Amino acid sequence: MKKILALLLALCMVFAxxxxxxxxxxxxxxxxAPEGSGESAGGDNVIKIGVFEPLTGASGAGGKQxxxxxxxxHSLKPTxxxxxxxxxxxxVPSDNESTADVAPSAxxxxxxxxxxxxxxxxxxxASIAAAPTFESAKIPAIGVTCTNPQVTEGNEYxxxxxxxxxxxxxxxxxxxxxxLGAQKxxxxxxxxxxxxxxxxxxxxxxxxxxxxxxxDANFTENNADFSSYLNSAVSEGVDAILTPxxxxxxxxxxxxxxxxxxxxxxxxxxTLDNNAVLEAAQGLKSEFVVTTFYNEGxxxxxxxxxxxxxxxxxxxxENNGGNDMIAAVSVMGYDAYNVxxxxxxxxxxxxxxxxxxxxxxxxxxxxxGNIQFDDNGDAIRDVAYIKIADxxxxxxxxxxxxxVAE
Numbered sequence: 001m002k003k004i005l006a007l008l009l010a011l012c013m014v015f016a017x018x019x020x021x022x023x024x025x026x027x028x029x030x031x032x033a034p035e036g037s038g039e040s041a042g043g044d045n046v047i048k049i050g051v052f053e054p055l056t057g058a059s060g061a062g063g064k065q066x067x068x069x070x071x072x073x074h075s076l077k078p079t080x081x082x083x084x085x086x087x088x089x090x091x092v093p094s095d096n097e098s099t100a101d102v103a104p105s106a107x108x109x110x111x112x113x114x115x116x117x118x119x120x121x122x123x124x125x126a127s128i129a130a131a132p133t134f135e136s137a138k139i140p141a142i143g144v145t146c147t148n149p150q151v152t153e154g155n156e157y158x159x160x161x162x163x164x165x166x167x168x169x170x171x172x173x174x175x176x177x178x179x180l181g182a183q184k185x186x187x188x189x190x191x192x193x194x195x196x197x198x199x200x201x202x203x204x205x206x207x208x209x210x211x212x213x214x215x216d217a218n219f220t221e222n223n224a225d226f227s228s229y230l231n232s233a234v235s236e237g238v239d240a241i242l243t244p245x246x247x248x249x250x251x252x253x254x255x256x257x258x259x260x261x262x263x264x265x266x267x268x269x270x271t272l273d274n275n276a277v278l279e280a281a282q283g284l285k286s287e288f289v290v291t292t293f294y295n296e297g298x299x300x301x302x303x304x305x306x307x308x309x310x311x312x313x314x315x316x317x318e319n320n321g322g323n324d325m326i327a328a329v330s331v332m333g334y335d336a337y338n339v340x341x342x343x344x345x346x347x348x349x350x351x352x353x354x355x356x357x358x359x360x361x362x363x364x365x366x367x368x369g370n371i372q373f374d375d376n377g378d379a380i381r382d383v384a385y386i387k388i389a390d391x392x393x394x395x396x397x398x399x400x401x402x403x404v405a406e
Contacts, residue, residue, distance in 0.1 A: 008197055021287050045087040047080065047350040049340055050094065050110035052120035052130065052141070057098025058248035061276050062329055063122045064319040066144055067093065069333025070119055071316075072309045082348050089341070096121055098246065100129035100194075106131035115139060116350045117340045117359075122329060123246070124148030124165075124195040131155045140343075140356040144336045145293065145329050146269060148198040152377040159359055161336050161371055162270075162293055163381035165195075167201025171291050171384045172242065172267055175321075177210045180265050180287075182239035184213045188229055188253075190245055191218040197286045199244035199269045211356065217389040219249075226253045230262060230373050241286075244269035249277055254288075273328050273387060275321030275398075281391050288389035292326040293383045295398045302367045325396075328385065335366035 048347040051070060054063035064137050070091060092113050096106040103121075107130035110118055118134060118141040121127050127146035134141045135157045143151050143160035147168055152158045185207060189196030196218075204214045215236050217229055231255070233241050241264055245255055250272045257266065258281070267285040268277070273292040281288050297301060307324045310316045317324070340355075342364050347354035364371045372380050384398030 001298055009152040031245070045085060046090050047087045047344065048090045048092050048113060048115040049337070050092050050113065050115035050118035050139075050141075051118075052096060052107060052110060052118050052126075054098035054122055054126065055093065055095040058246040059098040059123045059271070061321065062271060062274055062327075063095075063098070063120075064335040065206055065274070065321070065327045066120070066122045066329040068310070068316060068319050069306075069330035069335075070337045072306055072330075073334045073337035073341070075309065076305075080341060080344055082344075082350070087350065089140065096123075096126045096130065098123060098126065100125040103127075103129035103137075105132050106130065111137040111139060116345070116352050117142065117355050119333070119336050119340060120144055121146055122258050124151055124198065125193055127151045127158070128194055131158050134158065137352075138356070139352045140359055142336050142340055142359070144332045146192050146195075147270065149378075150194060150198075156377065157356065159362075159373055159377040159379075161232045161339060161366075161368075161379045162332060163384060164378055165379065166202045167404060168200050168291055168384060169204075170206040170271065171402050172199070173203050173206035173210060173212070174404070175289065175291075175386065175402060176207060176242070176267060177212060177241050180267075181211065182265075184215070184236070184238045185267075186215045186217065186233035186238040186241045186264075188217050188219070188226075188233075188238060188241060188243040188245070190223075190249060191220055195271070196244050200242065203242055204245075223249070224252055226256050227260065230257055230260060234262070235265060238264060240265045240267055242267045244271060246271060247274050249278045250274075251280040254284060257286060258284045261365075265289065274322060275325050275327065278325075278389055278396065279321075279394060281389055282394045284389070284391040288391060289399065290387045290389075291384045291402075292328040292387055293385060294326075294331040295387060296326040296396065297398060298385075299367045302331070302334075306334070331367050335364070335368050335371065338366060339364050339371055 047385045053067050094106040094109045103126040124146040145162045147165045187200045223346040263285045268290040272290045310324045342356045345360040347358040383401045388397045388399045
């Protein structure tokens with residue numbers, strides 16, 4: 001009798017579902033949420049973009065400025081249409097603390113968070129250390145200002161929107177030789193840092209080929225006293241000092257160079273294009289020049305909108321160093337977000353595999369120039385911007401652009 005009652009009850013449930021038009025299959029003409037997207041309890045569709053940046057540590061100031069550009073781009077494009085459905089985009093930050101030691105765990109956090117694509121990082125060493133994590137998870141990453149060639153070498157899942165150190169080092173060598181008339185250059189970097197070593201190596205290759213001479217010097221991590229190195233540069237009789245170092249070190253170098261009334265020109269790579277470094281150099285007697293990715297004034301409409309964004313929020317202003325001066329890394333962060341957005345839109349999917357395929361055919365006209373990737377995933381770039389510090393007025397002067405040929 002119990003079996004008969006159970007059978008009758010099951011039949012009643014089937015008839016009831018049929019009467020209501022219910023079906024176990026998905027209705028035709030509707031699609032499920034794209035792979036890689038998330039759905040909140042309220043039913044909101046979300047696509048997550050990982051932000052792999054140093055928000056603390058030696059490069060924290062640069063990481064915050066780079067992320068600021070991403071946040072501005074996100075404020076303008078916070079959603080994307082996939083088919084007929086609108087998806088919110090969520091930026092998911094993970095602090096790599098400016099070190100290669102922390103980078104893999106910070107990258108793993110983004111993988112666990114279910115991001116579809118990653119932006120960052122500022123600093124080559126952290127990018128190189130995290131690259132295998134993203135490759136293993138098959139999640140594409142877009143390096144923003146990590147210029148060492150090793151970031152993309154042998155890793156098909158890492159792309160990059162900036163120029164790379166063989167180009168930057170050669171531009172700096174050409175500038176030292178042609179514009180400064182330097183014959184001998186003192187190169188100062190942090191021992192063990194991939195970025196510092198890379199820029200110095202490519203600078204030396206190009207400068208020696210021109211007929212110049214270099215003196216190579218390295219300090220240990222967390223060093224704070226650079227007086228002996230600067231005095232060594234003076235005693236060596238060099239014509240310029242190249243120091244492609246993190247913000248933490250470059251600010252100290254500027255302050256100590258100023259205190260000893262150093263007059264030898266100082267050349268910096270893109271990491272020294274920072275408000276804090278410029279402020280530390282105020283009153284410096286030495287000429288101070290950097291290579292970078294963008295000069296303020298290059299796109300007046302972008303500049304005006306970004307300055308408004310910076311000044312609209314006290315946290316934004318603080319993260320930009322306390323003023324609305326536009327750092328090139330911020331503009332690069334803005335462009336990187338738009339490259340990721342474009343790939344999602346063209347892929348019509350939040351699936352990392354689909355985004356990866358779309359990235360390979362990127363052709364995006366950014367604020368910093370057209371962005372396409374070569375077979376290594378590197379942006380095809382042939383121009384560097386030059387900034388010259390006005391150390392009396394705490395501003396940057398536009399030094400124009402320079403290619404390797406120039």
